[in-house]
Amino acid sequence: MTLRAELIVPDEPVPPGESATAHLHVWNEGRIVDAYDLELLGPPAQWREGEASLGQLPVYPGNHEKINIPLLVPRTAELAPGELPFAIRVVSAENPDVVAVPEASLVIGAFQDAEIETVRSRTAGALWSSNLIVLRNTGNAPVTLRLRVSPESPEAPLRVRARRSRLQLAPGEKARVAVGVRVHPPGLVGAAAPWKVAAGAEWGGGEQERGASFVHRQRALLPKPLFKALVALAAVVVAAAVLWFSPVGKKTPAAKTESAKGPSQAEAVEQAEKKADAQEKEQKELEEKQAEAVxxxxxxxxxxxxxxxxxxxxxxxxxxxxxxxxxxxxxxxxxxxxxxxxxxxxxxxxxxxxxxxxxxxxxxxxxxxxxxxxxxxxxxxxxxxxxPPPPAPSNGGAGAPSAGPGDGxxxxxxxxxxxxxxxxxxxxxxxxxxxxx
Structure with missing residues (x-):
């Protein structure tokens, strides 16, 4: 009982993330019908999540069969470009000692990719804040990244600057870049205002890019409790002055802080607080949705x-x-x-x-x-x-005919x-x- 097998793969490189098809030819050079157990050897077996077995391939004697084997190349930085050898073990089901192991090499192509993320999703400050941006080369070839950071809204009173704008990373390498956010001009009083800062990394002449973002919460120079205390103190002073200069024995006029063309200071403070609470609620809902998506x-x-x-x-x-x-x-x-x-x-x-x-x-x-x-x-x-078996031969035949593949x-x-x-x-x-x- 003899066995011959040949493994054929494409000559052109296969970029990671795409698939290729290998062709296995098996010849049964014996005299009986045989089935062959097929097992994938080498890194392609790991790509199939541990399912190295390709099943059985039956072959009639004197014939050969072909099976197409799809290979999905994973998109990972650990897979270096170049030739990747692998093989297929072909074992006879009738006689396990009859084995053939044809080998071939799959040419892995190069690709560039990167990831970008921020260490903190939110920063806060009245004058300035800082954050870290993490860049990672997820391709299998070196890549030169261009980093850019800026506020998304043109009305944002922010000046954002990264410590480095260009980085060259090897496959799998990771780098951290510090980002400073300066508020100009700062706000004296009022509710905190959230401003979104966008960070992007591009390579290949700008043809490919990845993005991330974080929120800088601009605080007022005067905290809300202190501002409320100052407003209350001013109201008390105004009320005392009105009572001091009012005529004796006449009706004391009520102390008012309302101007001729707008709401009073107390109403303005209340409206600012409601607006800040609504913005905080909206930001919290956004962060919860992003956390669920992870x-x-x-x-x-x-x-x-x-x-x-x-x-x-x-x-x-x-x-x-x-x-x-x-x-x-x-x-x-x-x-x-x-x-x-x-x-x-x-x-x-x-x-x-x-x-x-x-x-x-x-x-x-x-x-x-x-x-x-x-x-x-x-x-x-x-x-x-x-x-069904064929009819029995007549007595005049020279001898019994040889049995076919399914006779009797x-x-x-x-x-x-x-x-x-x-x-x-x-x-x-x-x-x-x-x-x-």
Whole structure:
């Protein structure tokens, strides 16, 4: 029993975050039907979340089969550009000592990306404040970042300046830059005013950028309790002066602080306090929404294998969509072997997607979007039925004919379905509308 296998990958570089397809060819140079267990070796096995097994590939004697293996390259700074070797272990199911390990190298491309965030989401001060901006190179190649900071509103009485405006970071390197905020001109009295400060990092000639922001709360030079005390003291002084200079024996006029063209000082203070309280409430609601978004579910790719084998009586395999997600099905790569009477049925959430024979199985790509809700499943069902035996030969024959692949014995069918798609959150800031609803 002999075995030969060959692994072919694209020659062009594959940028991280994109996918490539490897082609595995397996030749059965023996004399019996055999099925081969496929196991992915090297870093690509870790990209599949520990699912290194690619299922089984049945091959008839003297023939060869091909399987397409999608490889989704992760977008991470830890994956350096250049050649990345990997291999696939091919083991005979009939004789585990028959093994082939074809190798290949996937060329990883370079990409630039960065993250920016502020250490504090809020600062406060009557004259000045400071903050730290954290920059991180999340690409796999060096990047030169240009940092810019400025208030979002042109009416903001702020002057913002970063200690450094240009930084060069190696892959995975992190840097902190101090940012100073100076209030000009400062406010003497009144409620605190929040001003939003935007920070941005750009690279590649401004073609790519990331942004962050924080809020500087401008306080008055005279705190609110002290201002209230001064207003109350002024009211007492005015009332005492009116009583002092009023005629004796006549009705004492009421002390008023209201001017001829506007509300009194007490009403102005009350209005300023209400406005400040409303601004504080609005800022608190905004911060709560941002905090909820930090732990939200994100969109992620899915690659999983469904394997059925009539010999081991495993005639049905399924994948259940996890809670909080819906599955957007892209393609299902199917390889199978068996008699002409054997059939395969691919279902999604109890609805049939494709039906085919085991002897002529082919890949399935939906023409219209297929969305599978959380709790529902993608199932692969196998119906392997042996063909009836041929009529017995006449007595005049020279001898008994040789038995065919299915004559007088139970039929054997195997199939592997490689399901590819995206898991999309049902709720949260990263949710996407379902086109089927």
């Amino acid at each position: 732990g939200a579910l994100r969109k992620q790719p899915l690659q999983t294998s469904l394997f059925v084998d009539s010999k081991s009586r495993k005639t049905s395999a399924r994948y259940k969509v996890p809670k909080g997600y819906r599955l957007v099905l892209k393609t299902v790569q199917i390889t199978a072997s068996g008699p002409e009477t054997g059939t395969l049925l691919l279902n999604a959430a109890g609805q049939p997607l494709a039906s085919m024979g085991t002897h002529n199985a082919k890949d399935f790509t939906p023409k219209a979007p297929v969305s599978v809700k959380a709790g529902s499943a993608i199932t692969l069902d196998l119906d392997c039925t042996a063909a 014995a139970a039929a054997t069918c195997t199939a592997t379905a490689l399901v590819s798609g995206d898991l999309v959150p049902l709720e949260g800031p990263f949710a996407e509308p379902d086109p089927l609803q």
